[in-house]
Amino acid sequence: MVKTNSKSVYYHLRVGLAQMNSVLGDFPENRDKIIQFIKKAEENRCDIVLFPEMAITGYPVQDLVYKQDFVENNLKIIDQLKPYVRNVIAVIGCITKVEKSKNKTTAPFYNSAAVLYPNGTTKYIHKHLLPNYDVFDEKRYFNEYKHFPLIKFEQLRIGLEICEDLWDKQYSVKVSKELKKRGANAIFIINASPYYIEKPKIREGLVKLDAKKYKIPFVYLNTVGGQDEIVYDGRSFVVDDSGRTIHRLKAFEEDFICFSLPIPVKEKFERTSLELIKNPKDLYKTDYLRIDTNEEIFKALVLNLRDYYYKTGIFKKIVLGLSGGIDSSFTAVIACHAVGPENVVGILMPSKFSSDHSVADAIQLCKNLGMEYIEVPIKKIHNVLDEEVREHYQVEEFSVADENLQSRIRGVLLMYYSNKFDALLVSTGNKSEIAVGYCTLYGDTNGGKNVPGDLYKVQIYEVADWINKNIKPTKSSNSKQLIPQNCIDKPPSAELKPNQTDQDSLPPYKILDAILYEMIENQKSIRSIIKMGYDAELVKRIEKLYHASEYKRAQLAQTIKITKKSFGLGYRFPIINRYHTTRQNI
Template identity: 40%
Template sequence: MKIAIAQINPTIGDLSGNAQKILKVAQKASRYGARLLLTPELSLCGYPPRDLLLNPSFLQAMNIALEQLARDLPPELAVLVGTVEENLKAHTDGGKTLFNSIALLEKGRVQQVFHKRLLPTYDVFDEHRYFEPGLGANYFTLDGVHIGVTICEDLWNDEEFWGKRSYITNPIADLAILGVDFIVNLSASPYSVGKQKFREAMLKYSAVRFRQPIIYTNQVGGNDDLIFDGRSFALNRQGEIVCRASGFEQDLVFVEFEQVQQDLQLGFIAPEYESEDEEIWHALVLGLRDYVRKCGFSKVVLGLSGGVDSSLVAAIATSALGQENVLGVLMPSPYSSEHSISDALALAENIGIKTHTIPIGELMQGYDKTLAELFAGTEFGLAEENLQSRIRGNLLMAISNKFGHLLLSTGNKSEMAVGYCTLYGDMNGGLAVIADVPKTRVYSICRWLNRNGEMIPQNVITKAPSAELKPGQVDQDSLPAYDILDDILQRLIHHHQSATQIVAVGHDPATVDRVIKMVARAEFKRRQAPPGLKITDRAFGTGWRMPIASQWAAIKNTYDQVFSLRQ
């Protein structure tokens, strides 16, 4: 049996467009002799549809689109399509009104429907808000072959691999007991750095443990802050990779199930990425391209400061959209150094984008004059420094409004974490491209980009980072060195370590205390930030749910001290 894996990029809510994508790839799969076609989780509506699922007309339209797709598909091909089905027992027995489902389409109609059993509620997931969990093991028979069906999270509960159970049931174990010939999984699994290696290791463990071939089909594309990397793959009974689709692009790959050997045969295996920097680069390019395209834009604008952050964002935008669709705006102030301007222009020349220069000195003088009476008797400080950023933010928003360009914010994760950014200034924008990329990683990616020749000017990488809001200013006047800051933030945000634990690895106690307080105080800024592309498992986005009005950071050290004494 020849099985086709359709790694498609759906647009959320575009039911007819997504159905056409499935139909087109089904027709191609049929021409290549496939008998079964797999598509990702919720492939008909796109994942995650979120509160669109609360709209009855949306659900009705999805049912109509599914039935029409069934009639349009090649009759000789069986197709698994991700959709939503109504829970008819909800009104009498209670529970949610919907199931996250997979429909088996064949011979012009819906033959069977399977329901997702494990519903995640961690990180960006909130599936219990909408769905009722399925209760029974899902499988069907095609040409005498028994095929187990799982949906995304259904794979993520092997108690032996994890050392614990997050859910009562293990759908893989249930299917193995039933004696299916192989298991398919239809996923919409968001990208994070290193996740693919973890997926493959986890499914290898399950394949070997249960002696089950497994075919994993993943969505690809960017939807708001989430990036889906694709990289669908298949494993034989021995846990060996026999097929892998490309990363960060649509793909159609085939794998053969040999019924005599009862196993999957070797097919195309896309190579792995050579480094995390390369992987992140492709993720950010895809995320930006899809956000711009799916939101109806074609061109972007950003401020070019001559710094490493704006340089990287400009390079990402150019790769994603083409140099003709990126405008860089230089806005020097009296405090801007000559190298800031020359570095920005050198970057623009290297990547081939247009620039426009708008000096802001006279605008700064106008603000100073307007505020002179109110600010009389006070010293130059943060308010005056931030006015420069807000002037620039207003100019960029004006350009965005006038020409219909999407404004890109260029702040990195380190800055977002500690609030080293200005509301209504450099935080302005429709998308924060590197908001989940720490400063040290920004430098690492830029060095990777320059591996075969200069794209990012070398001076941008080697000079001390500075906001240049006052004479001689550098970031380290206000922040710890970025290698120290990023390590503290990694331990605090990703690993949930206490101040005591972070100090124990060698960090200065006063620095740790200051960073923890800065992170807490900046929450109100992050709540007002544009969506940022997620590349880690702990991003400041839909999965980050911290209170703004909280005293925990102020009293946390007291608890840490008490806890350490008890140890």
């Protein structure tokens, strides 16, 4: 049963949501896309249309904001959009300058929303709360806004928030409360809110709580797309004054809707063109667009890699090394769905330690995906290099350095192909391996982009299972599932020495991942992790590997952020760090 505020009367406002994918810094393309959405909003007789945070510039702009004319040119776009705003109010995310007389800090800009009215006037509303954690660094660039203006439409008053303004728990200023206090009948929020697992549920829950608390509807618009390591999942939504979600937009896709928003007021307006709603629930849309976590992860990786490939505009194809293992197989699937199998090439580089089934599994995967593959055996190259290092370095014993020589040969061959054919080399290391340094610098870590680097090994198996249940091989393949079962079932191995498996050096991934999760995501001490029941010596060993690999992580290709704590923009740990070894003396 749908509950509404029985003491109120309801008017409806026609609202358009443009869940758009901006290209950072491409003002003309973003402008043209905004124009098309404005036209669509007017065709659908919207009263107001919303665009995401920094829709004109893309987000986050980082130090681009200091480039000469960058902010001025983004404001020129506002002027170029005005002629297209004829019968609708358009709210568009942008950047504005702080007036010199008010610039008491070193941050000369506002994170703003331009409110364009059909009569040609423009008003600006600025962001109040500035995030300075994880991937965010807004206090470096922007000033906090201290006022709470409202958007007026007839007798209705709309409060506007920009992203962090919603997440006010850690701030003394409560923006929703201030807007409600000033008479807001509804609150609209424009966002560039990055995705991580569980984030959609958290943000929607937060909005529902505020809607119930303040007894007004909330409209949440998010951007969509990939920007460097960040994924924006879209999934905008609308919550009514009782906290019920009444609309959701698509996940990981551009989308547009125009809908009637029921807005409660205490009593009827005497003179207005606004239409009354007798039964608000008649306007509710209940075919919610929900997807499970594994599908979310798959779509997030595909979206980010696709946008990275096309938005950079410098690559002609994607190349990756294929070993027949789960990580490279998983990465190949993501790459083919991101840019099409015709634009992906797999390089198979078997050594004298490679098993026959590894090559066969990799070839079967390529056939299942319909992608090109090239086999380049490295036995001859390896033998030559092996003889040279033994002669000149006077070494005999086979060690880890000799194992890694093979990985580095493969890295050279992959980088040659990348360089020669303008291909984006994607690396295939997972978060478990990266965390403990089970990877080779200038070998399997080579690349311009890493795909599964924010997924623990166990998560990769889970998403691979979803892939095989939901995505079929090409029609020309005689296989029943996309990723060959042998790629999943075989014990993980780098195949750098005879009969090698990952568990020769590491504990089972189920245990390793659980310990790493507490260490990385929850930042727990080894004492706390040991108290959870894990073997003390094992925990200490894993922590030692984790800290000893910090210098490796500092040099890795950018990955795709899927978890709350990824190795990337929001991960800021020093390489020189003895705290983990000296703290027991404190």
